[in-house]
Amino acid sequence: MTKKKPPQEKLLAAACDIFMDKGFRGTTVAEICARAGTNIAAVNYYFGGKEALYQEAWRHCLTESMRRHPPDGGVSPDAAPEERLRGRMKALMRRIADPENKDFLISQMEMVNPTGLLEEVMRTELIPLRKETLAVVRELLGPDADEQRVVYCEACLVSMCVHPLLMQRVRQKTKKTEAPMFANDLEAFAEHVVRFALAGVRATSGEDEP
Missing domain, CATH: 1.10.10.60 (Homeodomain-like)
Structure with missing residues (x-):
């Protein structure tokens, strides 16, 4: 029964x-x-x-999505920072691409027609996750990187994960079949984004201060 x-x-x-x-x-x-x-x-x-x-x-x-896709991607906290960043980025992309995930689309509706009602709850839940990602990026950039560079890199990394897959989810939701589905192979796309991101971080870590 x-x-x-x-x-x-x-x-x-x-x-x-x-x-x-x-x-x-x-x-x-x-x-x-x-x-x-x-x-x-x-x-x-x-x-x-x-x-x-x-x-x-x-x-x-959000809680249900995190349960299905833990934010560390199943990578050990003792792993190299490159692997920990790979785990976090792939977990984020899998969350967004998951058709059972709803928190991103609710957030999108809030952005289109804001009420302010989600500001505090989103801050409470998402800031700890962001701090963890910032810590990994900071470790990759090295001790000489200033905080602004760390924040810029983190923003670029997250944008690469979120924007294309969220736009694809919106296209699927609105049934715009003419729009290209560029991430049919999610794992291949995720690995490409991670390699691109790590190369960018490595290049950025060698920049001179402006």
């Missing part, structure tokens, strides 16, 4: 799907409750309102 999900789990699942498709402002509490099969008062009862449910839905999606 299949165990029934509790109402809060049904609400979270419904909210993740609808917020991903319509964003915060395009989503109604009634729509969430109808999809979850709950009373319309359930959102206030379990989450305290639509705003809190929005924040919890994004956090829930």
Whole structure:
């Protein structure tokens, strides 16, 4: 006999799907409750309102995505920094490409029509991950690299991982079949991006200060 999900789990699942498709402002509490099969008062009862449910839905999606794709990519913390960066970059790309991942698309909807509601929860969850990546980049650049160079390199590395795959997810979601699918072989694309990134970091580490 299949165990029934509790109402809060049904609400979270419904909210993740609808917020991903319509964003915060395009989503109604009634729509969430109808999809979850709950009373319309359930959102206030379990989450305290639509705003809190929005924040919890994004956090829930991120947690599930991290569970499927641990941010270190399964690479030992004792591995060389090149391997640790490779693990982190590939894990990030796999997360974005995963069709079950919803936190990136919810974030995209928030960027298109910002509410400010996700600022604090995103800061809390994402800053520790960014600090870990910055630490690896700092190690690769060496002790003479200033902090600005570290931050620039990290921003470029993350952009190479996020932008192309997120745009591909958006194309898939909007069914724009005429757009090229350049990452059909995710692992080959990820390895190319990592090699390109490591070469860039190595070149940057030899720069003279401006």
